[in-house]
Amino acid sequence: MGLLDKEFSENNILITTTENLFNWARLSSLWQVGFGLACCAIEMMATSASHYDFDRFGVIPRPSPRQSDVIIVSGTVTLKMALRVKRLYEQMPDPKYVISMGSCSNCGGPYWEHGYHVLKGVDRVIPVDVYVPGCPPRPEALLEGLLKLQEKIRYESITKKNNEIV
Amino acid sequence: MSVKTEEMVLNMGPQHPSTHGVLRLELTLDGEIITKVVPHIGYLHRCFEKHCEVMTYPQVIPYTDRMDYLAAMGNEFGYVIGVEKLLGIQVPERVEYIRVIMAELQRIASHLVAIGTYGADIGAFTPFLYCFRDRERILNLFEITCGARLLYNYIWIGGLSHDLHPDFIRLTKEFIREFKPNLKELNNILTYNKIFIDRTANVGILPLETAINFGITGPMLRASGLRWDLRKDDTYSVYNKFDFEIPVGKGKMGTVGDSWDRYYVRVLEMEESIKIIEQAIAQLPDGDVTSAIPKKIKPPVGHIYSRVENPRGELGYFIISDGSTSPFRVKVRAPSFVNLQIMDELCRGHLVADVIAILGSVDIVLGEVDR
C-alpha cells in the first residue's frame, strides 16, 4: 500500500481520473428530497414539471431523506420548522448538499424585520451550498442554481484542502 | 380470548410527500383504521397580522399575496375591496372587469394545481404534469401583464399597477380555445377512471349540517349540496353582469359530499370560470386603470369586513382603521384554516390511504392556514 499514500498529496493520474469519475457521477444524479415549504415549493414543482424539466439533469424527487443527496429548502423556514429541517438534514446520507431557494430561506426575505416567528436565513441551522435569490425565484433561476451546485461538485477534491473553484 | 390490541400513533410529519406543505397530522391508528386525527399547524406562521400593523395600506398588498400563494390575485382582490370601501372610492369600470378576469384566471390556475396534486396523491402522476402544463400558459398571461409568475402585487388600492398588455386578449382567447380539449382529456384520464372513482367515491362524506356548523365554505360546501357562492350571494365588483351557474355536488359516483364530488365541483368550476372570462373579455370597456389611485391613503376611523370567493372558499379581511396611514388591525378569515378543522370529523373510520385522499380533496394551502 506504500504507493497509494505516498502519491496522495499531489495529483497524479490515478487520483484525478477516479476523482473526476466520482465527481461526475455525484453531480449527474442529484436526488432531491421531495420537500417544499411555501410559495417557492410551487415554483420547484413547476421546475420539475414538463416545461422546465428537472429530470433532464438527473434530479428526481425522492420521498425519503435516506435516499437523497440534495435538499432544496424552498420557502420560509419558521422557528417551529427549523428544528425539523435540521433533523431532516442530519438524516441524509453523507455526500449531501443544500440549495437555499428564495429570499425567505436565504435571509428571512420580506419577513426579516417584523417576522417574530421566522428564522432569518436557513444557514443559521444547516450549512448551505448554493443560494438562489428571488421571491419566488423563476424556474430558470433554480436550474441555474442547480448548475452552480454541479460546478461546485465537479471541482470537489479529497486531496486539495482549499478547493478553490476555478 | 380477546387479543389485546394497542393503538399506534402515526406521525404524518411536516415533511411528507402529500401533506401539501408543512402540515403535521397525528393519526391514531387501530391496525390501519383511523380512530383520531389531530392536525398540528403553525409550521409556516409568517406573522402576517403583525406586518399589517407596521406597514402602510399599500405596503400590505405584497404580504397578502404570500398568504394563499396559489391564488394571489384573489387575496389582493379581497383586501383592496375592503380598503376601497373604507375610503369610499369608486373604481372605473375597466379596472373592475380586469380584476374579474384576473381572479377567474387565478381560479383556474389554482384548481389545476389542486386537481393535479390530488391525482398525484392517489397515485396517478401523469395528470399532475398535464395540469402543470396548462397552468404554465396561465402564468405566461400573468407574466406579460404584471411581470411576476406567482406573487403579483398587481391589484392596487383604487386601480391596477399596469394596464393590460396589447395582445393579452388574443393570448387569453388562444388559451381558452386550447384549454377546453385539455379539460376533456383530463376528465378521461382522471375523473372517469375506475380506480380513481373507487378511491374517492364514498370516502370522507361531509353532511351539510356539519359543513355549515364547521363554517366550511367554497367547493367543499358546494360539494355537500348547498348552492352558496359569494360571487352570486354577496355580489362584489361586477360579478352581477355575467351569467354563470354554480356547480353543486350531486353524488354522481357515490353519495353527495364525498371526495369525488369535491373534486368534480372544482372541475366544473373551471368550466364556469372560462365562461366568465369569455364574457368579461367581450364587454371589456376602455379607460385608464390608474386614474382613481389616491395619492395619500388615510381612511376614516372604523372597521369593515370584506369577503371574496377564493378558489378554496370565503376569504375575509376584517380591517380596523384608526385614521392613520397604516391599519390598526387586520384579521384574515382564511378558508383553508377553517376547512382544515373538519379533518378529524371526515377521517374517522377510514384507512391511512383515505386520509391522503380526503386531505387532497379538502385542498389546503399552508401559507393561508398559518398566515
Place this chain on the structure above:
Amino acid sequence: MKSFEEISELLKNNFSDIHFEFHPEAKFEPYILVPANKIDTVCLFLRDNNELYFDSLINLSAVDDFNGNKIKDDKGNEIMQGGTMSIYYHMESIKFRHKLLIKVILDRDNPSVNSVTSIWNCANWHEREAFDLFGINFNNHPDLRRILMPYDWEFGHPLRKDYQNPEFYQGMKVPY
C-alpha cells in the same frame, strides 16, 4: 332577511336583564356590544331562534385596543397597564341571508370569556388562535393550547402591541 333594528328589538325583549349597547350608527358595520359573561347564552339564542337562525359563524377576531397607560418596566421597554381587549363575532344566517356583528370588551390584564365552540364548532381554532396570539383564555374550551406558535413558546403572546422579541429560541438567534 332581518334588518339590524329588528334583530336589536328581538334581542332586547328576549333578554331584558342583559344590558346591551346598540351601535347602528357605526358607518360600515353596525354592531351590538354584549357583556362578556353572557356571550354564550346570547349566541345560543341567536343560533337556535328560528327567525334569526344564525347557523354559521364567519369570523372571530381578537383586537388589542392598547388604551391603558404606558409604564417603563425594569428592562427599559414599555409595558401597557390596564386598558381593554375586544373580540368581534361575525355571524351569518345562510337561510335568511342576514349578517350580524357582536363585540365583547374584556379587561386587558387577564382577558377571559366563555367559549362559543359548543355553539359553532368553527370557533374552536379561531379561539385557540386568539389565545395563542393575544393571551385571551376561553373558559370550557375543548383543548385550549397554542396553535400557531411553538408549544414551548414562553415569551408571551406575539400580537400584543407591547410584545418584545426574544433574543434566542432553542439556540437560534431570532432578531435579524
Place this chain on the structure above:
Amino acid sequence: MMYDFLYELTGSSIIAGTIIALLPLFAFILPFALFAVLLERKVAGHMQDRLGPMRVGYHGILQTIADIIKLIQKEDIIARENDKLFFNIAPVLTFVGSYAAFAVIPFSSIFLGAKIDLGIFYIIAVTGLVVAGILMAGWASNNKYSLLGAMRSASQIISYEIPTILVVLSIVMMTGTMSLFDLSENQTGSFWNWYIFGGPSISIQKFLLIPFMFIGFIIIYISTLAEVNRTPFDIPEAESELVSGYHTEYSGMKFAMFFLAEYANMFAVSAIVATMFFGGYQSPFGYLGNSLNLVWLIPIEQFFWFIFKGIFFVFVQMWLRWTLPRLRVDQLMAASWKYLIPIAFVNLLIIGFITLI
C-alpha cells in the same frame, strides 16, 4: 448444451457451474436492470410531455451508471435502533429472490441456465423469498411507515400468488409439462401455435381454448403486476402514503439492491408470461436461419425474440405505472379474492374439460 460445452473447455465441473450461474447475472440481468431504469425514466418523461434524462451522456444514456456509482459512494446509514442482522440481510434476500428466478428462464434453445423439468414450480417457490426479504426490511428498519409497507406487501403478494398458480396449473394441465424449456419448444412454427391461440395441435380443442387462454393471460398478467409491486398495486412503497414503504430507511448500496431487484423481478415476471403464452423464444414467422440454412443463426434470433417480448411486457408495465392511480389495500384484496381467484378457478375447470374432449 452450454454446460457440456463449458465442461470440455474448462475440464472441471465447478468452474463450468459457476460460469453458468454467473453468466446470466452479469451478462444480461445487471445490464438489463440498468437499461430498464433508464427506460422507465425516458418512458415516464415522454408520456408526460418532457424529455427525461438528457444531460448525462448522449440523451441520458449514462444516467443509470451515474446513479449506481453515486449510490456506491453514499454513506450506508444503519440507525442505532435498527435490527442490524435483518436490516443487512433483507436487501440481499430480495436481490437473490428475484435473480434466482433467472436460472431457469430459457433465453434461447441453447442459452438457458438449467433445463430442470420443474421450471415454473421453482420460479413460484423462489419469488416467495422476495416477500421474506420485504418483511425483514419492514421490520428491521424500526420505522412505522416501513412496518405498514411490509405488512401490506406480505398480504398483497400472498393473495396474488393464488391466481398466478391457478393459471399456471391450467397451462401445465393442458401441456402436461412444467419445464419452461419444453413449453417453449412446443410452441414452434408460426405464432398460430402459441398457447394464447390454443397451442400447437390443430383440432377442435384449439379453437375452443382461445377465449379461455386469453382470460388466463389477463389474470396472470394482473397478478404478476401485483407480485412485483407495480402500479396500480404498488401499495408497499406507495410514495404518497407510506413515504417510500419498506425501503424508507435504506440508503446507498442497499437501496440500490432493492432498486435493481425490482427491475429484475419485472423482467423475470414478463419473461414467464411470454414463455407460457407467447411462445418464449419462438419467432412468430419462422426463422431467417432456416431460410438461409445457417444453423448457428437460429439461437441468436431466438435470443432476440425473447428479449423483444420481455421488454415489450416490461414496457406495458411501465405504461400502466404512469397512467393508472393506485388501489387501496382493501380494494386490492377484494380484487384478488372476489374477482381474480373465482374467475381463475372457472377458467381452470373449463380448460380441464376441453382438454378431456
